[in-house]
Amino acid sequence: LGGVALAAWGRQEGLRGMIEELSEIGRPAGGSIRSGVSRVGYTDEDIAGRRYVMQKMRETGGVVRVDAAGNIFARREGRERGLAPVLVGSHVDTVPEGGNFDGVLGALAAVEVLRGAGATRRGIEAVVWACEEATFAGASLNGSRAAVGRMGAEELQVVWRGMTKAEAIRRIGGRPEELESARIQPGAYHAYVELHIEQGGRLEKAGVPIGVVEGIVGVDRYEVVVRGEANHAGTTPMAERKDALVAASQVTLAVREIVMSEPGEQVGTVGYLEVKPNAANVVPGEARLLVEMRDLSSAKLEALGAKIRKRVEAIAGESGLRIDMIRRGRNEPALADAGIAGRIEATARGLGLGTMRMASGAGHDAQMMARVMPMGMVFVPSAGGVSHSPREWTEWEDCERGARVLREVVLGLAG
Ligand code: HGY
Ligand code: MN
Ligand code: MN
Helix, strand or coil: CHHHHHHHHHHHHHHHHHHHHHCCCCCCCCCCHHHCECCCCCCHHHHHHHHHHHHHHHHCCCEEEECCCCCEEEEECCCCCCCCCEEEEEECCCCCCECCCCCHHHHHHHHHHHHHCCCCCCCEEEEEECCCCCCECCECCHHHHHHCCCCCHHHHCCEECCEEHHHHHHHCCCCHHHHHHHCCCCCCCCEEEEEEECCCCHHHHHCCCEEEEEEECEEEEEEEEEECCCEECCCCCHHHCCCHHHHHHHHHHHHHHHHHCCCCCCEEEEEEEEEECCCCCEECCEEEEEEEEEECCHHHHHHHHHHHHHHHHHHHHHHCCEEEEEEEEEECCEECCHHHHHHHHHHHHHCCCCEEEEEECCCCCHHHHCCCCCEEEEEECCHHHCCCCCCCCCCHHHHHHHHHHHHHHHHHHHC
């Protein structure tokens, strides 16, 4: 028994050890794993984190490849080569000053599944999706979206941080000119399973260790560009100003008011604001906001977007400023496959773990995979329901429980 316990502990050491090692890449100087991390997609820190995971994949014996969108795959062949493999993974890019478990837990647990998989009927492929977060012009799920054909040529020309998305994809080893080759066709895989932290507080509140995801919210994102006139803060009379930040602030408050004016659980956020020239003594000439809204209903998102657009036009009219509202992302809501959700539930129960069925208020690559294969997600509790913050934390035993459920579900699907 000691040997088994040791092996199990060793596996935890494996997963915990890798999470701790990866957390060092992009960590604030002099910090600890509790200080959070910044590995924003397509940046040098992201590239270093991807390199770490590819090394771990190779150590399992998996055959590693990077597709045209920059997604990383590592495959272990099955006994019956003609059968579609099982896909398992997540992402390792983070929001700025994010936590060390969002995406990372599922991506490294997938590596552990690869390491521990014996001779299964179907192959098993671990995947790390490129730039899952909305950190490049507000468009998220970049790698998985490209894999299901939802990244058009025009998006490749969007400029952010001084480069086009095509250049960003090239930086991480993708080939934007061959993006079509990254397409995953229906039938190419048997199923997709993703382990992820809940990023909310329901599991912790209920004292339940495993969440069984039934659906993932849709996300709409818009870039709002407010063009006023930069001018001297001292000599420009108040009545003659074209102050872009004042109008942008009215848009921000309007988003909150409109989203909260409807019954339901929809959410709306303005999380990104850029002011030019951003100087104390200059009337702001330009402001750029990223607006996002989420709900399980696409129709509701569409209606909210239309209301916000109308209000933006009214603010432009009153202020005499030019305001453009450009759609930057639309990720449709997705349902988990009932069979896989059932498997997750039965597997967890079989391991003596309680479960709770729930929707995901966070977006995930799994919602893109749902378009081309049956998908399921396993959630584990987030301490205090906090995420996208250095305070993001999941207890090591919760990480291990989620990884065990993921492994058993994937091995079961792979036969
Ligand atoms: O923003 C999200 O929903 C997720 O963290 N990518
Ligand atoms: Mn995230
Ligand atoms: Mn995530």
